[in-house]
Amino acid sequence: MKKKLGNILIFVLIIGLTIGYGIYKDSQSTVTVNKIYTMEFQKQALSDLENEKGNGNYTLQNIFMKYNxxxxxxxxxxxxxxxxxxxxITYTVSCSDYADFTATAYQAKEYQKEHxxxxxxxxxxxxxTITITATxxxxxxxxxxxxxxxxxxxGDEDIQLKQVSGxxxxLGNALYTLLGNDADDQDFVYVYDTNGVLRGEIPIIGYRSHRMLMQNQILYMSVSTHRMAAINHLGMIEHIYNLGNYMVHHDYQFDQDGNLILLATNEEKNSxxxxIIKLDVDSEEVSEVLDLEDLFKSYKESTDHKEGSKWDWLHINTLQYLSDDSVILSSRETSSIFKINDISTNPSIGYIIGNEDFWKDTDYTKYLYTKVGD
Structure with missing residues (x-):
């Protein structure tokens, strides 16, 4: 760290901190992580934190800290x-054999008295060694x-990655996120810095977190096949959203009203x-916006699937929500891009970008863009 003589006072504090690690060390099972993603657990954790903190006079020379x-x-x-x-406020985390990590602490205002x-x-x-600096x-x-x-x-992920090429x-002071491993063992979201050092290990119930979206300083992400979580800047979960009979698949975005629009599987169907479903983040209501079978019924009927297995006929993988209430989708099974207009009111096919030979002799050739050049 660069130091300006006369401007910086260094206080070295030795603070005894309790390692609040028991919830994990008892078991690394999904059952334990399931408990974390309940409002009962989060409310109790907040109550315990406030009780421990009490009304103490915490200053820069007497900081209150609590592990995770x-x-x-x-x-x-x-x-x-x-x-x-x-x-x-900025802080630096230092540890032998690893590069230092420096970040700016979250505050509602750039300068304030409470931190x-x-x-x-x-x-x-x-x-x-944690160094906290007030400027x-x-x-x-x-x-x-x-x-x-x-x-x-x-988990057993690498703390330090090796650069083999590149x-x-x-790359500045960015963080890079690995959104989950979808393994038989406990799943995590990993956060690495630009030196390849692990800076965050976020346990999730299972599957993977497909995206991490920010809205009003709240982080939204999937934590299992059927649950979304809203996490504040302290790491506290403020809402758990249960998607019911819908299973989130790969992608979600906010619409113009601040609701989440998600790709999903309706488990009550055979496909x-x-x-596409909508999650109202205020009321927690889940509703179906679009069943793509309604728009591509004749194409679905032309496809085959094994009797007794789920019908994976379209396989939508990515979603881009546009301000005019349309969406752009990618379909793995057709190797095509679709634009769907007015999904909230009157969904219709806007266009298809795909291989002309694939779509010939179907009811959808009129929507196909013409390829120009190679």
Whole structure:
């Protein structure tokens, strides 16, 4: 870290922190992670956190820290304190044999006196030096450091990735997310920095998180085949959404009203990955927007499937929602792109981009764009 003499006061604090790790160490089963994704667990975790924090006078020299209180990121720490002057906060996590990780703490305003955030980037099985810096409007700053020894990860992913090829371009201070492994064992979302160091391990119930979407400082992501979660900047889950008889498939977007539009399978049907549903994030109501069989019925009837198996006739994989209430979809089984107009009111096919030979002798050639060139 660069230091300005006279502007930075270094306070080295040795703080005894409780490792709140029991929920995982008892078992790494899906049952344990299932418990995390319940509002009962999250509300109790918040109550326990507030009771432990109490009404203490927490300052930069007396910071309240709690390891992973909501159990949503094994490499995170809850941080709370106040400063006498408005300040913006940055932090650096240092651990031997690994590159430092520096980030700006979340705040509602760039400069404020109360500071409450989730610190991420702790290195497992290592004594981490956490340095928190408050920078004031006049350019002066103060820093404090403390040590915290983190336990092991839940999974067995690599902490440090090896670069085997690629450019030497500076990628900045970004984070890269691996959205899940869909394995027989416990599933996770992994977050790596640009040095290839693991900075976040997020346990999920199963399957994978297909996207991570932000709206009003809330992170929305799928945590299983049938559940979505809304997670705030502290790592606390504010809402769990159950999709009922619909199974999310690969992609979702926000519409113009702030509702989630999701690709899905209706498990009450004999076919898969051919529906679009809407999740009202306020009322938690789930409704079906479009069954693509309604628009492509004659094509579906021309396809074959094994008796007793699910009918994977279209297999929609990606969704792009547009401001005019239309969507652009990709279909794996037809190697085509569809535009569907007015999905919320009166869905209709806008166009198809695909192979002319594939669609000839069907009812859909009139929607097919003409290919120009190679």
């Amino acid at each position: 209180p909501f159990s949503t990121n094994t490499q995170s720490m809850y941080v709370y304190f106040n400063t006498s002057k408005v300040a913006k 409450e955030f989730q610190l991420i980037g702790l290195i497992p099985n290592c004594t981490n 004031y409007k006049d350019g002066t700053s103060q820093s404090v450091s403390t040590n915290y020894t983190m336990g092991s990860l839940l 450019s030497k371009q500076d 898969v990955e051919d529906c």
